[in-house]
Amino acid sequence: MAVVALKDGYTGEVRDRVENFHGNWVTYLHWEDHLSFCAALAFPFPPDMPFGALLEEVLPTYYGMHPDWANIDWSAVRWTLDGQDFTPDPAKALKDQGFHHKSLLRFWTPGLKGPADSCS
C-alpha cells in the first residue's frame, strides 16, 4: 500500500540506508532461550569482518557473564541467518556468507535454557 498524503508521490528519506553507517553494516545477534538478554543486540560491523571475530571476540564480550556461557557445546549450536538455517565459516567474511545490512543472526545452544529452564 502507498501512504495517503497531501502531496502526490510523497516519499520519505530512508534514514537507515547503508551509506549512513560509515562503511559498517548493522548486524543483529540473538542468543535464543536466554531472555535475561532482553532483545537481540545490534552492532555496526565491517562487512569484511571474519565470522571468527564475531565468535571469539564479540559474543563472549557481551554474553560471557551468563552462567550458561561456559557450558556451550559449540559443535551442537544451531544458527539461522535471516530465518534460514546457516552454517557459519569462521574464516570467511560476513559479506561472503550471506550477511547483508540489518541481517539477523539467531543461535540456539541445546540443553541450555537459563536458570531453572526459565529461558532467561
Place this chain on the structure above:
Amino acid sequence: MAKKKKMGLKQKYALLTRGLDWETTYQPMDKVFPYDKFEGIKIKDWDAWEDPFRLTMDAYWKFQAEKERKLYAVIDSFSQNNGHLGLTDARYLSAVKLFLTGVSPLEYMAHRQFAHLGRHLRGAGPRVAAQMQSLDELRHAQTQIHTISHYNRYFDGFHDWQHMHDRVWYLSVPKSFFDDAASAGPFEFLTSISFSFEYVLTNLLFVPFMSGAAYNGDLATVTFGFSAQSDESRHMTLGLEVIKFMLEQDEGNVPIVQRWIDKWFWRGYRLLSLVGMMMDYMLPKKIMSWQEAWEMYFEEQGGALFEDLARYGIRPPKYHDVASKEKDRISHEVWAIFYQYTHAAGFHTWDVDEAHKAWLSEKYPNTFDKLYRPRLEMWKGMADAGNRFYNNALPQLCTTCQIPMGFTEPDDPSTICFRSSEYGGDTYHFCSDGCKDIFDHEPEKYVQSWLPVHQIYQGNCGGASVEDVLKWYHLNLGTDNMAYEGSPEQKLWSQWMAGRHPVAAE
C-alpha cells in the same frame, strides 16, 4: 427601558458555533481548509456535529480559572510542608520521572496539534471543540511541569525533561508515537489521539498514574490529575463523538476509520507497555496489576464499546486478541529492558525484594514463577556478587514502535517475536504483526523512523561511547542513571528516613 434578556448557555453556544461561521467567497473553501479532504473522509454536513458539552468560551474560562486557583493553593501547601517526605519511597519517583519526560511533552504536542485543528477543520462546532482542547492540553502541560518541579529541588533526573524527550532512546517511543499522529491528516489524528488514546486506552494511562500517586503519597501528581479530570472527560466525549460523526456521514468512511482504529489501538497498546512496567515494578505500594487493569479497562469496558460500534460496521481492533495473550508478560519483558539498560536511563531500577516477588507471583500465577522469578533471582545473585547486570551492547529496536525488541511470540512467551519486511531493497524489523502491518501499509512514512540505536551508530548522538551519548542526552552520570541501590537518591532518602526513626520509636 426594558433590560435586554441575557442569553442562555445553549443559545450562546449555537451562536458561537453556527452564527459566527460563514462560507468564504473571495477564496474557495477548499483553499481555506486544505487539510480535511485528502484522507478520503467524506463529510456531507458539518452542522450535524453535536458537541455534547456545548461549552462557551466565557464558561470555559470560568471553570478553568477556578480549577487553577485550587491547584496552585494545593501545590503551594505541598511545597511549604515538604510534601516529598510523605512519599512511600524514593523509588516511586522513577514513575514520575518517566511521566514528566515521556508524557508531559505529549500534552504540549497535543496543545499544538489541536490548535492546528482548531483552525483547519471545516465545521465551526468541531473547530471550537478543538480550540478548547488545545487550551486544556497547554494547561495540562503547564500544571504537570509546575507540580512536578517540586521534586526537582531534591531528586535527580527531573532537570531537563524536554531535551531528554527529544533525544533519549526510550523516549523516542512516546515521541515517535505522537509525531506519527501529528503528521497524519486531521481525521486520523482525531482517531489516534481523541478516540484510540483518550477514549479507548486513557484509563490505562491516567488511572494507573493517578491511583499510583495517591497510593504512594504523591500529592503533586494527584493534584494535577484531579485538575485535569473534567477536561479528560470532555476529551473522551469528543473522541467518541468524532468517530460516530465520521461513521454517520458516509459509509465509505467506515473502512478508513477501521484501519485507523486497528493501527492506533496497536500503537497505543505498545506505548502502554511502559505503563504496565511502571504499575507492576515501580510502585512501592501497588494498585493493581497490569493484567487486572487490562481485563477491566480494555477487555470489559472496551468490549462494551465495540459492541456498541458494531452497528456502524466497526469491529474490535485487529490484534486485540494478541494484546490479551500478552497481558501476563509485557510488564515483565519491559522491566527486563529497563533493568539492564538503566545505566542509560534517566531513572533508577532495582532488585525486586521478596514481598514484591510474592505479589507478582500471586498476580501472575501462570508466568511469574516459571519465567521471571528465576531471572530476577539470577540478577540479584549477580548484584550481590558485585556484578550487577548491565547490558553493554545496544538492543535491536522495532522500526514502528521503537521499543527494544523484547516482546515474545503470541503463543510462546519464551521466544522473541521477530518480524521483518523488505522495502526498497532494505530490511525492516518489527516486534509484532501489529507493528509490521503499520509499516507495510505506509512504508514511505516509517522508513524515516529515527531509531536511537541506529542514530548512535550513524554518529548523530554526541559521540561513539556510551558516556558521550549520555552527556548528549543531558543525563548526569552516576546520579540520574544506574541502579537505585547505591544511588545518591537512595542515600539521601535513607538519611531523611533515619532522621525520623527516633520520633517513630517513641
